Amino acid sequence: MEFDPVLISRIQFAFIISFHAIFPVFTIGLASYVALLESLHFKTGNPAWAQLSRFWTKVFAVAFGMGVVSGIVMSFQFGTNWSNFSQATANFLGPILSYEVVTAFFLEAAFLGVLLFGRDKVPRGTHLFAACMVALGTFISAFWILSANSWMHTPAGFEVRDGMFHVTSWMEAIFNPSLPYRFTHMVVASFLTGSFVVAGVSAWYLLKGHMVEANKKALSMCLWMILFLAPAQAVIGDFHGLNTMEYQPTKLAAMEGNWETQAGAPLLLFALPSKDAQGNLFEVGIPNLASIVLTHHADGVVPGINEASPAEQPPASIVFWTFRAMVGIGFLMIGVGLWGLVLRLRRQLYEPGIFHRLMPLMIAAPFIAVVAGWFTTESGRAPWLVYGMVSFSEGITPSLTGWMALTSLIGYMAVYAVIYSAGGYYLWRVVKGGMEDSVPDNDEAGAHPKRPLSGGGPIGNATPAAPLKGDWT
Amino acid sequence: MIDFTMIWAAIIAFGVIMYVLMDGFDLGVGILYPFAPDEESRDVMMNSVAPFWDGNETWLVLGGAGLLGAFPLVYSVLLPALYLGVFVLLAGLIFRGVAFEFRFKASRERKGYWSAAFCIGSGVAALAQGIVVGSYIQGYQTENMVYTGGAFDWLTPFTLVTGVGLLVGYALLGSTWLIMKTEGAVQDWAYRMAPRLLAGLLGVFLIISFWTPLVDEFVRDRWFSNLFVIWLLPAGAMGCAYLVMRAVRRRDEGVPFVATMGLFIFTYLGLLASKWPYVVPPDYTLYDAASAPESQAFLLVGVLFVIPVVLAYTAWTYWVFRGKVRVGDGYH
Numbered sequence: 173m174e175f176d177p178v179l180i181s182r183i184q185f186a187f188i189i190s191f192h193a194i195f196p197v198f199t200i201g202l203a204s205y206v207a208l209l210e211s212l213h214f215k216t217g218n219p220a221w222a223q224l225s226r227f228w229t230k231v232f233a234v235a236f237g238m239g240v241v242s243g244i245v246m247s248f249q250f251g252t253n254w255s256n257f258s259q260a261t262a263n264f265l266g267p268i269l270s271y272e273v274v275t276a277f278f279l280e281a282a283f284l285g286v287l288l289f290g291r292d293k294v295p296r297g298t299h300l301f302a303a304c305m306v307a308l309g310t311f312i313s314a315f316w317i318l319s320a321n322s323w324m325h326t327p328a329g330f331e332v333r334d335g336m337f338h339v340t341s342w343m344e345a346i347f348n349p350s351l352p353y354r355f356t357h358m359v360v361a362s363f364l365t366g367s368f369v370v371a372g373v374s375a376w377y378l379l380k381g382h383m384v385e386a387n388k389k390a391l392s393m394c395l396w397m398i399l400f401l402a403p404a405q406a407v408i409g410d411f412h413g414l415n416t417m418e419y420q421p422t423k424l425a426a427m428e429g430n431w432e433t434q435a436g437a438p439l440l441l442f443a444l445p446s447k448d449a450q451g452n453l454f455e456v457g458i459p460n461l462a463s464i465v466l467t468h469h470a471d472g473v474v475p476g477i478n479e480a481s482p483a484e485q486p487p488a489s490i491v492f493w494t495f496r497a498m499v500g501i502g503f504l505m506i507g508v509g510l511w512g513l514v515l516r517l518r519r520q521l522y523e524p525g526i527f528h529r530l531m532p533l534m535i536a537a538p539f540i541a542v543v544a545g546w547f548t549t550e551s552g553r554a555p556w557l558v559y560g561m562v563s564f565s566e567g568i569t570p571s572l573t574g575w576m577a578l579t580s581l582i583g584y585m586a587v588y589a590v591i592y593s594a595g596g597y598y599l600w601r602v603v604k605g606g607m608e609d610s611v612p613d614n615d616e617a618g619a620h621p622k623r624p625l626s627g628g629g630p631i632g633n634a635t636p637a638a639p640l641k642g643d644w645t
Numbered sequence: 646m647i648d649f650t651m652i653w654a655a656i657i658a659f660g661v662i663m664y665v666l667m668d669g670f671d672l673g674v675g676i677l678y679p680f681a682p683d684e685e686s687r688d689v690m691m692n693s694v695a696p697f698w699d700g701n702e703t704w705l706v707l708g709g710a711g712l713l714g715a716f717p718l719v720y721s722v723l724l725p726a727l728y729l730g731v732f733v734l735l736a737g738l739i740f741r742g743v744a745f746e747f748r749f750k751a752s753r754e755r756k757g758y759w760s761a762a763f764c765i766g767s768g769v770a771a772l773a774q775g776i777v778v779g780s781y782i783q784g785y786q787t788e789n790m791v792y793t794g795g796a797f798d799w800l801t802p803f804t805l806v807t808g809v810g811l812l813v814g815y816a817l818l819g820s821t822w823l824i825m826k827t828e829g830a831v832q833d834w835a836y837r838m839a840p841r842l843l844a845g846l847l848g849v850f851l852i853i854s855f856w857t858p859l860v861d862e863f864v865r866d867r868w869f870s871n872l873f874v875i876w877l878l879p880a881g882a883m884g885c886a887y888l889v890m891r892a893v894r895r896r897d898e899g900v901p902f903v904a905t906m907g908l909f910i911f912t913y914l915g916l917l918a919s920k921w922p923y924v925v926p927p928d929y930t931l932y933d934a935a936s937a938p939e940s941q942a943f944l945l946v947g948v949l950f951v952i953p954v955v956l957a958y959t960a961w962t963y964w965v966f967r968g969k970v971r972v973g974d975g976y977h
Contacts, residue, residue, distance in 0.1 A: 234746050237745065237746040241739040244705070244735060248724060248735060251721060252725060256791075262713050263936050266940065267714045267940050270947075270948070273703065273706050273710045274952060277703045278700060279958075285700065285966070286696070338937050339939060339940060569728075571793060576796050584736075587740070598750045601750060602750065
């Protein structure tokens with residue numbers, strides 16, 4: 173049986189990046205949260221902030237570890253599976269990715285060591301500084317990688333000579349047309365992800381009556397964030413959509429499920445897009461609404477998918493449905509923010525109830541939204557690696573055979589299955605183990621008593637878990 | 646006119662040796678895991694490298710990204726040529742990378758699995774890197790700047806020997822690192838391991854030194870031409886090996902590690918001298934593989950400013966965690 177190396181490489185890349193994407197999106201938000209907690213503790217001396225910081229640093233360490241290892245795989249994927257693409261775009265992508273390594277990865281890695289292991293070895297101000305540097309590193313990293321990714325969507329500042337991209341303006345190439353929207357959208361997504369995870373865990377702890385003082389603070393902070401950021405994200409997403417209409421009209425058309433360019437396009441709530449039929453087999457929509465949203469005129473013109481030839485069309489149903497999943501979850505998040513506000517105004521925010529039971533379930537929501545949004549934007553680019561310039565089949569590694577790609581795909585799946593189920597399990601154990609009760613806390617560095625059991629032994633047997641209420645297992 | 650290509654060759658060469666020396670010792674610690682006296686020693690061993698491994702490994706990522714930025718041809722020929730080997734290398738790095746977090750979070754019964762993952766992952770990664778070195782000496786089959794060889798060209802008896810050579814070399818780096826960073830039972834054990842590993846490494850060196858000129862005509866001509874000065878490099882390596890041996894016998898604590906690094910540096914320079922100026926042997930030189938001058942220049946500006954800063958705060962973190970790692974030292 174013949175396997176298609178292009179198709180398998182696409183599946184492999186989608187698989188690897190889907191796993192990878194959810195970790196940075198979580199750790200970017202969480203790194204800033206830890207830095208904020210460290211600052212609050214530094215400023216107020218309130219031990220509640222230290223409790224929160226210690227706990228969330230532990231979660232951060234596990235998530236970051238998984239993000240790092242999957243990130244290393246990513247950085248070699250370009251060369252192993254897409255070597256022609258790498259060769260053609262190296263003049264731009266090479267320097268950008270190198271800048272990411274030297275300005276962000278080293279910063280994160282070096283200061284992460286101090287953040288995780290240096291609490292008792294450096295002065296508290298230095299420890300706070302390390303937390304801030306790790307957080308800064310995550311933003312710098314996001315900036316470069318999104319610049320690279322955005323350039324592949326909306327290439328700018330280059331000319332092509334002998335099949336190679338040559339940069340003519342670094343400013344135009346780095347700050348390419350979709351970067352501002354993509355970067356803002358991603359950063360806000362990271363903050364929302366962090367907020368939902370922390371809010372979910374805090375609500376669960378409040379239900380259990382664990383570390384009530386600290387977790388009230390955490391829940392309250394996160395709900396403020398969600399209240400303001402969830403609607404802001406909708407607005408940013410809307411601007412991003414307008415940018416997509418301008419630069420990647422076919423992708424936008426697929427998001428809307430709109431096949432023919434038309435004035436007064438409906439907003440489709442449900443549809444079954446079919447490439448074979450070059451139209452929707454079934455659709456339910458609100459007349460004119462897509463035109464109003466996208467052009468602010470009831471009879472504004474919305475581009476159609478069939479502006480592109482069938483061979484250059486993205487997979488319409490994937491783009492259509494993943495987009496709806498992302499937007500749907502976005503509205504759900506706005507709802508959660510408003511519900512939290514209502515509870516707060518009624519002074520019922522900390523009273524265990526249905527809201528506290530729902531919040532832990534909502535932890536999944538931002539991750540699903542991120543992966544769905546990622547599928548929307550990346551599938552919408554098909555069949556292009558660099559939009560309109562380099563297609564999948566042009567970018568593939570010439571020597572790559574179907575069975576080689578399949579072997580490594582199965583290999584990565586097996587490795588990831590082990591690693592991520594174990595990682596998920598240990599994250600769960602960290603959360604179940606709870607926060608540490610009495611935090612040894614002296615102002616002088618080095619004066620902290622050593623805590624031989626805090627990490628050396630299994631979580632369940634470590635002292636910090638003991639003070640929890642009985643119903644933990 | 647500044648020769649950016651030559652500057653970049655120096656920067657990449659520097660990045661690679663930084664990776665080898667730094668990730669070398671923490672991979673070596675993993676390789677030595679099964680021979681450790683007891684579980685408590687393994688905790689100490691892992692804690693001695695835990696604050697550093699992530700930064701060490703970042704040099705590998707810099708190597709990959711830097712090649713794409715400055716010598717894209719190397720990136721786009723070597724990675725396809727080593728396709729399945731790269732997968733094995735990455736799988737090894739994944740398992741040992743997560744083991745740092747997971748091993749301390751596992752229950753007592755499961756801890757052994759993550760010790761095994763750390764050890765096997767480190768060993769596999771080291772072996773795979775040694776195989777890359779061997780494949781580089783062998784050369785790659787290319788046409789029009791594209792790899793045209795088979796999926797297993799990298800797997801030969803010769804590359805297996807270079808693989809084992811690097812595996813043993815990393816273990817030696819790991820043992821001398823432990824001599825410096827530990828005390829008591831772990832240190833005594835490391836003192837016993839180091840000379841054996843050194844003997845093993847010299848044995849592999851001897852085999853490779855005889856074999857390489859047979860494998861490759863170019864290398865033979867390079868070493869037996871009138872360029873006698875390059876014989877200083879193996880002489881330097883032997884000098885360092887002697888220093889390691891003497892320092893271990895005297896129970897010096899820092900010298901064995903430093904001398905082992907010297908051994909690596911001389912060997913590495915010897916390797917570079919063997920193939921210079923070819924980066925994708927046997928067909929392409931540095932200049933064939935270079936990216937556009939404006940790209941090399943753009944990246945150079947940043948790197949010249951940023952790398953010293955990176956080195957400074959990296960050195961600072963090593964200073965923060967200076968001194969001996971003790972049994973029962975707190976994890977984060």
